[in-house]
Amino acid sequence: MIDLRENYLSKHTIRSWLLTIDHKRIGLLYLFTILIFFLIAAVAAGLMRLELLTPQGDLLLPETYNKMFTIHGVLMVWFFLIPSIPTVLGNFVLPLVLGARDVAFPKLNLLSWYLFILGGSFALYGVFAGGVDTGWTFYTPLSTTYANGHVMTMAAGVFIAGFSSILTGLNFIVTTHKMRAPGLTWMRLPLFVWALYATSLIMVLATPVLAITLLLMTVERFWGVGIFNPALGGDPLLFQHLFWFYSHPAVYIMILPGMGVVSELITCFSRKKVFGYSFIAFSSMAIAVLGFVVWGHHMFSTGQSAYAGMVFSFLSFLVSVPSAIKVFNWTATLYKGEITFSTPMLYALGFIGLFTLGGLTGLFLATLAADIHLTDTYFVVAHFHYVMVGGMVLAFMGGLHYWWPKITGRLYPEKAGQLAAMITFVGFNLTFFPQFLLGYLGMPRRYHAYPEEFQIFNVLSTAGASILAVGYLLPVVYLLWSLKNGQRAGENPWAATGLEWTTPSPPPEHNFDQTPVVTRPPYDYAYQSTFHPREVEQTLENV
Amino acid sequence: MRFQVFPDAASTTAVQVDWLLAFLSLVTLFFLGIIFVPMGVFLYRYRRGNPVDRTPLNISTWKIEVFWTTVPLVLTFVIFGWGAGLYVHMKTPPEDAQEIYVVGKQWMWRLQHPEGKREINALHVPVGRTVKLMITSEDVIHSFFIPVFRVKQDAVPGRYTMEWFKATKAGTYHLFCSEYCGTQHSGMIGWVTVMEPKDYQDWLNSGSPQETQIAAGERLFHQLGCSGCHAENSKVRAPSLVGLYGKPVPLEGGTIVTADERYLHDSIVMPAKQIVFGYENLMPSFEGQLNEEQLFQLVQYLKHLGREQPPEYRRQGEGAAQFIVPHEAP
Amino acid sequence: MSAAPSTASQHAAETPRSTLVKNAVALFVLLGITVGANFLDLGSFNVVVALLIALIKAALIVLIFMEVRHRSPVLWMFVAAGFFWLLLMLMMTMADYSTRSALPPDWLHRTGRTNHVDFSVGRPAPAAPASR
Amino acid sequence: MSDATAIAATDPATGNARAPGDAVARADAYPHEHQFDNLAQQTDAARLGMWLFLATEVLFFGGLFGAYTAYRYVYYHAFAEASRELSVLFGTLDTAVLLTSSLTMALAVFTAQSTADSPAARRRSGRTIALLLLATAALGAGFLVLHGFEYYEDYQEHHFPGRTFFFPGAESGQVELFFIIYFCLTGLHSLHVLIGVVLLAVMAALSWKGRYYGGYHNPIEISGLYWHFVDMVWVFLFPLLYLIAPR
Structure with a gap:
């Protein structure tokens, strides 16, 4: 029912936002913050694509171009992709789906946002005071000795943001263990919770290694001597080992929550119990654990031992299997469903398409001999954008649309949403598919100018990027519009399962008037009536 | 505007890698097919409002799950095996390889042929000869990438890495630095010229004659006084170096290492890192006194020592005479 | 899952005082052993012994001082x-x-x-020519 | 937000800790935080959270241990040589001081856990707890002072990496690597000790008036976990840095 009484958005003072310990408000604070970082990083990407329109380096200076891809990488990875779904949707939804009043440590949750802001401020200072040109990977000895710019500031920003990430992960794990509603057993958890749990595990166990690695890098840069210094017999590859021990699992921090969101969307919009619940749930955990022992596949051509290369390659193939299981199960879920093509569903289907191609091209890069040719080329760029942007960002957009009625109490305009989803899908493919071919042709990444035979694909890519930009901007417009003018959403506009849909939209500050009790398995759509969600809304509006 | 969709394949390895890539592409298409064809069918058939039978199937799903877990798993083993096999091949240079020394430096490649000929951002090689590149870096990590040969290897400061190829098609091809190395990274490019053997010989003989790498190494060996200690009749007891390359060396502490390029290099700049068993740590470090190129010349000389000698010469005991290097142009 | 309510409502310590003191004594004895072992030349086993003792000490601290032995499997x-x-x-x-x-x-x-790496060779005899 | 949450649902099936809702919570002598149903749930959550934090700490130090392991393997002799430059006497004293402080910490937790819920007992125990915590903090401070002396000695012997570093012989570079790792590891550890000292001093002040007792001692216990962890890190640092080569 429409419930217009007091909710978590009722207080309007700045103070009430900055000192809030309400997980829902913190989720919104994060949403606002990461969008700023996304915007800056996207502008950097736009400038890069414009530069690459022509083979000559005519728009930007080489050092400016290098700073652009560093800014794009650092901000996108640590200040958008990693926090995006966990801190926005996770923060908002997790306590609600668990039937809890808040996360286990609300003050730590707020602290984590402030740490994120602090880290972000360092990073932004680094960006605007002159930039950094190390690349987001900070490889030594380039970063310790040869690079100019605010390397230490940037590293400090990432270091601090890392602690924000740790606190979020810690909070989610304890919340999932200790705050579940009565009757909500592990096997009744929504798959989004499983995904968040696996993600949190990685956040907690991998991020500290990044912190210490960046600390060591900074010490070396500051002090002039350090453990990666080849002059003392130090090994630059050690930095890469430590860095990728975090940064490969970090890829799963980015994609796992997306998989969780998609599991929710596919079931909801095909109105069907998910196929192979336990396999999807445990494949998340398998990815989280196996993801830690495959980092060496970033180092096949670096002079790592050939034996280690084979071990890492083998394990990388193993980690591809749980992802495949998820895709098969999503497809099977559609079978005999009752499918509606609402905006979140379009994003979810887009996710499956792009993630599948991204994952399959990952096989090329896990294959030792093939990787030698393809690594450090645009093939890699295309591969991880298919997974990160095609996967993660589409899942984020899908999740945002799905929970938007819960977050704001308003519905977004459906037609505009569907249009934006399709524009994003087309623009994305046009941007990044040509880059696979560029990579096979041999165009190295991070090139400011390039031989002219690569131009045609770069032009296609830049054209696609401009379409992609429209796909991103459109939702900003209609979602803001919907805040005032959208239809009011009831408790459960999608007729979805899950405890978050049993409380008013927007939820009251304490989430539930009564602690909910769970008695049914997840995704029990057969138990629910099969009316179309939007029809309910229509009738409600007409009343 | 030049336009290409597929890169040339101009080495023996390139053809093999292309077959592997073709197989991987087939696997990709196969999976895309078995996922998206059913998905499209389901999306159409089970769209809302389409009157079809939606009664759920009551079957146990675990058999299906096991099936579609096992099939990709087995397939990945095949890909892994193929990729790893080819990788070992790419890491195993044939014995007769000609060694070219490559050093990366912000932002250029310097190369030296064994005959002494130097090149910058260019590499001339003959068709049909195996060429092995010994790569290192003077500053940051670079990566020596020749797309048409499908080879790539990072240049890491403080150590040697290796890549090899056997060119099959004459022509001029791109040479890239593919590991981001600073401001002018995209300027660190050059050309590989693959020539017919006769043209190559002409090219080699053009210009003023150069000191070969081995000769330069020998000169350094005497200039620096290495010969003072490493001769058997020397008062200072130091390990003999004749025929050392490729042999196992027992170290203090019981480990045994192979005397490869890295070992020889490190023994000059970091003599104390690996002390030969039964010897004292007496040798001073030559770190900072030699640049990477000179170090490589010394290493090449040490590798040469004892390798080119006739068998009876080696059996004649180890006198000071061993340091007389047989003079034949390699 | 929620664990059973633990000590919060009971007013008795989980680990008796004598156990804590005994544990500290054991840690000091182990410290003595590890320092003593450092003055014996055990070859590569010096490190093994030192690390083994460190592991035992860490286990004592975790299980007794940090009272993990009283905790739930999830915490373990x-x-x-x-x-x-x-x-x-x-x-x-x-x-x-x-x-x-x-x-x-x-x-x-x-x-x-x-x-x-031929481990069957072991440590070569001192008289053998060290290098060829 | 407090009263609205008081409406509780009862769990028909199990004795889930979340089931009784605020009904039982009210019975707790010490108020729990709003997001929890009762104090037991809060205690369990805090313990789990602290252990997760300690797991991150293991990996935070772990990066350095990884670097140590790799170089120890590659530069076996240089590291042994470098290790001999450190004073076992200092190292032993450091360890002894920290082990003692762990005992006083454990006794503080013990006292808090076994205090009965009466004003007199709480007041009496409060002082004991505070004194034990102060003793722990003092031992921690002592450790820092000892380490200060050690660092000073290292500096005088030119073991501080950088321009002043000097080590005779050709393996000077690798010895310097050891000392970089040594200073990073012990420096990071000392920073943790310093944080612990401050934390324990604050906890001592809080506990003086009998705030913690058998029914509510979670903060003391959590501080104790942190302190013991710092001690445990040193238990590994001591042999790895000081004892890798026989004297």
Whole structure:
């Protein structure tokens, strides 16, 4: 029912936002913050694509171009992709789906946002005071000795943001263990919770290694001597080992929550119990654990031992299997469903398409001999954008649309949403598919100018990027519009399962008037009536 | 505007890698097919409002799950095996390889042929000869990438890495630095010229004659006084170096290492890192006194020592005479 | 899952005072042993002994001082997780370092060179010529 | 937000800790935080959270241990040589001080856990707890002072990496690597000790008036976990840095 009484958005003072310990408000604070970082990083990407329109380096200076891809990488990875779904949707939804009043440590949750802001401020200072040109990977000895710019500031920003990430992960794990509603057993958890749990595990166990690695890098840069210094017999590859021990699992921090969101969307919009619940749930955990022992596949051509290369390659193939299981199960879920093509569903289907191609091209890069040719080329760029942007960002957009009625109490305009989803899908493919071919042709990444035979694909890519930009901007417009003018959403506009849909939209500050009790398995759509969600809304509006 | 969709394949390895890539592409298409064809069918058939039978199937799903877990798993083993096999091949240079020394430096490649000929951002090689590149870096990590040969290897400061190829098609091809190395990274490019053997010989003989790498190494060996200690009749007891390359060396502490390029290099700049068993740590470090190129010349000389000698010469005991290097142009 | 309500409502310590003191004494004895062992030349076993003792000491601290033996399996899991993941990191990093100078077996085989790590040889006799 | 949450649902199936809702919570002598149903749930959550934090700490130090392991393997002799430069006497004293402080910490937790819920007992125990915590903090401070002396000695012997570093012989570079790792590891550890000292001093002040007792001692216990962890890190640092080569 429409419930217009007091909710978590009722207080309007700045103070009430900055000192809030309400997980829902913190989720919104994060949403606002990461969008700023996304915007800056996207502008950097736009400038890069414009530069690459022509083979000559005519728009930007080489050092400016290098700073652009560093800014794009650092901000996108640590200040958008990693926090995006966990801190926005996770923060908002997790306590609600668990039937809890808040996360286990609300003050730590707020602290984590402030740490994120602090880290972000360092990073932004680094960006605007002159930039950094190390690349987001900070490889030594380039970063310790040869690079100019605010390397230490940037590293400090990432270091601090890392602690924000740790606190979020810690909070989610304890919340999932200790705050579940009565009757909500592990096997009744929504798959989004499983995904968040696996993600949190990685956040907690991998991020500290990044912190210490960046600390060591900074010490070396500051002090002039350090453990990666080849002059003392130090090994630059050690930095890469430590860095990728975090940064490969970090890829799963980015994609796992997306998989969780998609599991929710596919079931909801095909109105069907998910196929192979336990396999999807445990494949998340398998990815989280196996993801830690495959980092060496970033180092096949670096002079790592050939034996280690084979071990890492083998394990990388193993980690591809749980992802495949998820895709098969999503497809099977559609079978005999009752499918509606609402905006979140379009994003979810887009996710499956792009993630599948991204994952399959990952096989090329896990294959030792093939990787030698393809690594450090645009093939890699295309591969991880298919997974990160095609996967993660589409899942984020899908999740945002799905929970938007819960977050704001308003519905977004459906037609505009569907249009934006399709524009994003087309623009994305046009941007990044040509880059696979560029990579096979041999165009190295991070090139400011390039031989002219690569131009045609770069032009296609830049054209696609401009379409992609429209796909991103459109939702900003209609979602803001919907805040005032959208239809009011009831408790459960999608007729979805899950405890978050049993409380008013927007939820009251304490989430539930009564602690909910769970008695049914997840995704029990057969138990629910099969009316179309939007029809309910229509009738409600007409009343 | 030049336009290409597929890169040339101009080495023996390139053809093999292309077959592997073709197989991987087939696997990709196969999976895309078995996922998206059913998905499209389901999306159409089970769209809302389409009157079809939606009664759920009551079957146990675990058999299906096991099936579609096992099939990709087995397939990945095949890909892994193929990729790893080819990788070992790419890491195993044939014995007769000609060694070219490559050093990366912000932002250029310097190369030296064994005959002494130097090149910058260019590499001339003959068709049909195996060429092995010994790569290192003077500053940051670079990566020596020749797309048409499908080879790539990072240049890491403080150590040697290796890549090899056997060119099959004459022509001029791109040479890239593919590991981001600073401001002018995209300027660190050059050309590989693959020539017919006769043209190559002409090219080699053009210009003023150069000191070969081995000769330069020998000169350094005497200039620096290495010969003072490493001769058997020397008062200072130091390990003999004749025929050392490729042999196992027992170290203090019981480990045994192979005397490869890295070992020889490190023994000059970091003599104390690996002390030969039964010897004292007496040798001073030559770190900072030699640049990477000179170090490589010394290493090449040490590798040469004892390798080119006739068998009876080696059996004649180890006198000071061993340091007389047989003079034949390699 | 929610664990059973533990000590919060009871007013008795989980570990008796005598156990704590005994534990401290044991730790001091182990400290004595590890320092003593440092003055014996055990070859490579010096490190093994020192690390073994450190592991025992850590176990005593975790189980008794930090009272993990009274905790739920979930907590045990997370205690173990940190160390397990550290082990993963060390193992996989050393997979590179311990084989880095080695060449693929194929290479050694084809060029007729001997494999460089021949543990059956052991420590070579001092009289043997050290290098060829 | 407090009263609205008081409406509780009862769990028909199990004795889930979340089931009784605020009904039982009210019975707790010490108020729990709003997001929890009762104090037991809060205690369990805090313990789990602290252990997760300690797991991150294991991996935070772990990066350095990884670097140590790799270089120890590659530069076996240089590291043994370098290790001999450190004073076992200092190292032993450091360890002894920290082990003692762990005992006083454990006794503080013990006292808090076994205090009965009466004003007199709480007041009496409060002082004991505070004194034990102060003793722990003092021992921690002592450790820092000892380490200060050690660092000073290292500096005088030119073991501080950088321009002043000097070590005779050709393996100077690798010895310097050891000392970089040594200073990073012990420096990071000392920073943790310093944080612990401050934390324990604050906890001592809080506990003086009998705030913690058998029914509510979670903060003391959590601080104790942190302190014991710092001690445990040193238990590994001591042999790895000081004892890798026989004297």
